[in-house]
Each structure stands twice: as C-alpha cells, then as structure tokens.
Amino acid sequence: MRPAALLLCIPWLFASGTTTTADEHPALRPAEQTAVADVERREAQIKETNRQLWELAEIGLQEQKSSRLLIDQLREAGFRVDAGVAKMPTAFVASYGSGKPIIGILAEYDALPGMSQQVAPERVAVREGAAGHACGHSGLGSGALGAALAVRAALEKHHLPGTIRLYGTPAEETVIGKVYMTLDGQFDDLDVCLHWHPGSRNQAWSGSSKALVSAKFTFAGTPSHASVSPESGRSALDAVELMNIGANFMREHIKEDARLHYVITDGGGQPNVVPPTATVWYFVRADAHQDVERNFRWLQDIAKGAALMTRTKLRVAVDTDCHEIVVNAPLSELITANLERIGAPRFDQREVEFARRLQSPLTAQFGTEFPLAIDEAIHREPVGTQPSKGSTDVGDISWRVPTGGLRTTCLVAQSPGHSWQNVASIGSSIGEKGIVYAAKVLAVTAVDLFEDPQLLAAAREDWQQRMDGRKYFSFIPDGQAPPRQIR
Numbered sequence: 001m002r003p004a005a006l007l008l009c010i011p012w013l014f015a016s017g018t019t020t021t022a023d024e025h026p027a028l029r030p031a032e033q034t035a036v037a038d039v040e041r042r043e044a045q046i047k048e049t050n051r052q053l054w055e056l057a058e059i060g061l062q063e064q065k066s067s068r069l070l071i072d073q074l075r076e077a078g079f080r081v082d083a084g085v086a087k088m089p090t091a092f093v094a095s096y097g098s099g100k101p102i103i104g105i106l107a108e109y110d111a112l113p114g115m116s117q118q119v120a121p122e123r124v125a126v127r128e129g130a131a132g133h134a135c136g137h138s139g140l141g142s143g144a145l146g147a148a149l150a151v152r153a154a155l156e157k158h159h160l161p162g163t164i165r166l167y168g169t170p171a172e173e174t175v176i177g178k179v180y181m182t183l184d185g186q187f188d189d190l191d192v193c194l195h196w197h198p199g200s201r202n203q204a205w206s207g208s209s210k211a212l213v214s215a216k217f218t219f220a221g222t223p224s225h226a227s228v229s230p231e232s233g234r235s236a237l238d239a240v241e242l243m244n245i246g247a248n249f250m251r252e253h254i255k256e257d258a259r260l261h262y263v264i265t266d267g268g269g270q271p272n273v274v275p276p277t278a279t280v281w282y283f284v285r286a287d288a289h290q291d292v293e294r295n296f297r298w299l300q301d302i303a304k305g306a307a308l309m310t311r312t313k314l315r316v317a318v319d320t321d322c323h324e325i326v327v328n329a330p331l332s333e334l335i336t337a338n339l340e341r342i343g344a345p346r347f348d349q350r351e352v353e354f355a356r357r358l359q360s361p362l363t364a365q366f367g368t369e370f371p372l373a374i375d376e377a378i379h380r381e382p383v384g385t386q387p388s389k390g391s392t393d394v395g396d397i398s399w400r401v402p403t404g405g406l407r408t409t410c411l412v413a414q415s416p417g418h419s420w421q422n423v424a425s426i427g428s429s430i431g432e433k434g435i436v437y438a439a440k441v442l443a444v445t446a447v448d449l450f451e452d453p454q455l456l457a458a459a460r461e462d463w464q465q466r467m468d469g470r471k472y473f474s475f476i477p478d479g480q481a482p483p484r485q486i487r
C-alpha cells in the first residue's frame with residue numbers, strides 16, 4: 001500500500017454520483033431487484049475492492065494478494081472456494097448454491113508492468129517502474145465480485161435452484177489463465193459463462209476476438225571469438241535474424257486479418273562472442289484459430305529453415321494458445337436489454353473535465369480528435385460485427401460453453417488500450433460508476449438465466465450452431481503446466 005501517494009490522487013475525492021436505483025425500474029422482477037439492491041448496498045465494498053486491487057497492481061501469476069482479497073470476501077459470503085486450480089496458485093473457483101443450472105462469472109485482476117500511474121490528469125507514476133492497471137482489471141475483478149455476491153443474495157432470498165460460480169482467472173494479459181483452466185476442464189459443466197471488461201462504451205459483447213499462439217523460438221549455436229576464430233562458431237542470433245526475415249516475407253501471403261509480432265528476448269552477450277543462444281518470442285494471431293494453425297505451422301518451418309542455414313539447433317516452446325470468442329446472439333440481446341433496463345450512469349462536470357485533461361495529451365501528440373469526453377450512451381451492435389483486433393482468453397471458454405459479455409464506460413472516450421490514461425480512469429470515480437453498473441447488469445443477467453430455462457436453451461442452441469464445424473485444437477502440449485513466468 002502507498003497511502004502517501006494516494007493522498008495526491010485528488011480525483012478519488014470526486015463526488016460519487018450513483019447509477020440509477022432499483023426503485024426507478026419497476027420493470028425489474030423481484031429477484032432482479034434483490035440483485036440490484038445488493039449491488040447498491042455493497043457499493044462501498046465494490047469501490048474499496050477496486051481501490052485495493054488498483055494499489056496492489058500485481059502482474060500475471062503473481063496476484064497472490066489480489067486473489068486473496070477476492071477469496072476472503074467470497075468466503076465471508078458463504079461461497080465454497082477452491083484455490084490454486086489448474087496448477088496456478090492465483091486461480092480459484094468460488095461456488096454458491098447447488099445443482100443446475102450453473103452460471104459462471106469471470107474475474108480478472110492482473111496488472112501491466114511499468115504502467116504505474118496516479119489518478120491524475122498527467123503522466124506521473126505512483127512508483128516509477130512499478131505495474132499499473134492499464135487494462136482496468138482492478139475494476140473487472142471488483143465488478144465481477146459484486147455481481148457474484150448479488151446473485152447469491154437473489155438465489156438465497158428467492159429460493160432459486162442452481163449454482164453461481166465466480167472464477168478467479170489470473171494472467172489475462174499473457175492469455176494464460178483461462179486457457180489452462182479450460183484445458184483443465186474447469187468450465188465444462190457450466191450452462192452459461194458471463195464476462196465483462198471496463199471500456200469506453202456501454203455495450204454488449206457483439207464481436208469476436210483474435211486467436212493467438214504465443215511461442216518462443218530458441219536457437220542453440222556454438223560460441224567462439226567473433227574475430228579470432230569465427231570459423232569455429234555458429235551464431236544463434238543469425239538464425240533469429242534469418243527466421244525474422246522469413247517471417248516478414250511470409251506476411252506477404254497471409255490473410256489481411258492475420259498478425260505476426262515478435263521481440264528478441266535473447267540476442268547474445270556482446271559482439272566479440274559468437275552468440276551461442278538466441279531467442280525470439282512471437283505472437284501469431286488471426287480472426288480464426290484455423291488460420292493461426294496454418295500460419296504457426298508455416299512459421300515453424302521458417303524457423304527450421306533458419307536453423308538449417310546456420311547449422312544451429314532449434315527448440316520451440318509454446319506458452320499459450322488462445323482461441324477467438326464464439327459470440328452468442330441470445331446472450332448478447334439479453335445483456336443489451338439489461339444495460340437499457342438498468343440505465344447507464346451519468347457523469348458530472350468534474351468527471352468530464354478530468355476526462356478532457358486525460359484526452360488533451362493525445363490530441364497534442366497524435367492529433368486525435370475527441371468529440372466526446374465520456375460516452376454515456378448504450379450502444380447496440382448486431383452480433384458478429386467487426387471482431388476485436390485484440391485477443392482474450394475468454395475465447396477458449398466460449399468454445400466449451402455459451403458465453404456472453406459486456407463492456408461499460410469506465411474509461412474516457414476513445415482512450416487507447418493499455419495507456420496511463422486508463423490507469424487513472426479506472427482508479428477514479430469514472431471507473432467506479434462503470435464498475436457498479438457492470439456488476440448490476442451481470443447480476444441481473446445471471447438471475448434471468450436462473451429464472452428462465454428458455455434463455456439457457458436459446459443460448460445453448462445458438463452456441464451449438466456456431467460451433468458446428470469447429471474443432472478445438474491447441475498447440476499446447478498435453479499435460480504442460482502453465483508457465484510461471486512468461487517474460
């Protein structure tokens with residue numbers, strides 16, 4: 001904790017306006033009203049959880065305190081918690097209730113390295129070089145917690161049959177957690193899985209995402225004096241460079257939606273030693289996992305070619321392999337309806353001014369124009385529209401069970417992903433309002449699914465149709481444990 005730094009975070013003190021209350025929504029049925037009222041009763045708890053996760057800012061698979069913070073509150077509310085699932089110490093599954101249906105809600109809580117940032121309108125770290133919640137996962141985790149606790153209240157009060165589960169899914173930023181939890185079968189008995197992400201708009205999840213393989217190509221050569229005896233050396237770095245040249249020519253012949261990006265994580269020691277080892281780390285992405293499969297096999301051939309050319313040996317280690325999201329029309333429609341029934345939060349003048357100040361450096365540096373400071377609207381987009389250019393390990397779950405999601409406005413309009421502006425926003429009252437709103441929408445959606453078997457059936461049918469012809473294949477070797485450290 002860094003209380004001294006927090007005192008500087010003036011926007012924490014912003015007047016905390018609320019979302020519309022349950023009383024204003026007579027259309028909500030009694031169990032839905034119970035869920036909304038529970039979120040409202042717990043607003044302070046949800047905000048405090050966001051604040052603590054935000055301060056902890058632990059990176060993937062090191063989220064011990066963050067996962068503990070969520071687990072403690074779940075246990076206190078009577079959830080049974082299975083911690084350390086799928087061989088990841090910070091992954092957990094918390095359950096309340098019994099039998100079917102089983103509805104899952106996903107929580108994430110990992111931060112991004114080097115993104116420490118105060119809740120301030122200029123770039124200033126809480127602690128130089130430390131991690132920060134530039135993807136808003138402090139909010140994601142606290143909102144999901146609020147939703148699960150609210151569903152528990154509704155199940156109990158209205159004697160609804162079934163089980164609510166909150167999944168603690170670590171290391172989203174390296175697309176590890178849910179992939180390995182999926183391979184471990186953690187989601188197999190769910191009827192529906194629900195997820196959310198802090199965003200710049202209020203909207204049901206309508207588009208897919210990119211599938212992604214993350215792999216490291218390590219070449220082993222022979223060290224030697226680079227000037228005195230180069231003929232006795234074989235450079236592993238040469239292999240990395242030739243592989244990258246091959247990959248860059250391969251780009252010419254892959255589909256437009258495919259992506260290749262790499263960093264050289266080991267390029268040798270110093271110029272007068274022929275590098276005995278070198279490693280290049282690749283992300284291979286595309287809208288369809290099938291295309292990732294094709295491109296990754298091609299890339300492996302290129303690496304083999306580079307090893308042949310340089311008389312070096314190649315080792316390929318796949319860290320993770322994540323699939324694109326299979327969208328679900330009935331779930332998306334249900335979530336959109338609930339976004340509208342509950343009503344989006346409004347932002348006050350101080351929040352709008354704060355947002356403008358966060359946007360202004362982007363205008364100065366990139367010329368970006370911002371017609372809006374904060375987007376309060378609820379957007380409707382047909383399911384299956386433009387897929388996201390990013391990837392998420394939610395995708396793997398959606399290949400196992402019907403999965404629906406949403407974003408709420410927690411960040412300033414058009415805010416770039418993984419930016420310091422996002423760290424500031426999610427830690428401010430702008431983020432808090434979006435988090436509370438998301439908790440309500442998730443909770444009410446889950447209650448609807450518990451109350452109406454027809455909704456579950458429709459979600460399942462839509463999922464079965466979309467899964468027709470898809471076969472889950474993973475490059476992760478059978479039985480491989482999740483990598484503890486990826487960088």
Ligand SMILES: [Zn+2]
Nearest residue numbers: 135137172197
């Ligand atoms: Zn994220």
